[in-house]
Amino acid sequence: MNPELASTADFAQVRALLLACELPENDLNLSHMDDFLVLRSADGLAGCVGLERAGNAGLLRSLAVAPESRSVGLGDVLLRAIEAKAGTAGIQRLFLLTTTASDFFAVRGYLPCPRSDAPDTIRSTTEFASICPASATCMTRPLGSTTSS
Template sequence: MNPEQASAADFAQVSALLLTCELPASDLSPGQMNDFLMLRSDDGLVGCVGLERAGNAGLLRSLAVAPESRSMGFGDVLLRAIEARAATVGIQRLFLLTTTAPDFFAARGYLPCPRSDAPDTIRSTTEFASICPASATCMTRPLGSTTSS
């Protein structure tokens, strides 16, 4: 199964999956789906992941896999695909906030960092500024030649 580009027509499905996975969707719009990738099966949407660009930094957001499809490697597939996309558009470092998956991301090369270490362009995103709680773990990973496959 390979990730595919999301479109505005996929907004309702992506939003529903994010809500099912208890991830924020209130700041998303159909126009942002161009920065999302999805995995589909014959049964529907299996997972999604988004990227919010902020200069040469990016905010990894909304990595979600349907509960019935977890532990099958789909999160890894989505993460590798969005990292590759980010690198091709000139993003040098990814940041993320997580309340539930720091171990997942740590196992894939992301390191905890203080929120204050994120560039202003990342800290000013809605997710950083108001949606994710202060208790969320901020993590980062450089891209480019240091990204492993």
């Protein structure tokens, strides 16, 4: 199963998957699908991940694997695929917010950081500014770094 570029036809399933995984989806619109990757299975979407571009920084968001498809490496595959997409787009640093998966990202090269470390362009995204709770952990990783596993 390889990540594919999402299309607007995936929009409803992406939102449903995020809802099932208790991730923010209210702020998503069709144009976000341009920077989403999905994993398709016979039963529908097994996973998704998204990127919001903000100059040379990016917000990694909406990494979700369907509960029945977890722990076989799909989360890792999606993460590496969106990092590659971001790198190709000239993004030099990724930021993310997570309430439940900081350990998952930590072993993949992401370090916690204060929200104030994120550039204004990232902090003004809807997810950053108003959707994720203040208690969410902010993490960051430079792209092209060799610190990941």
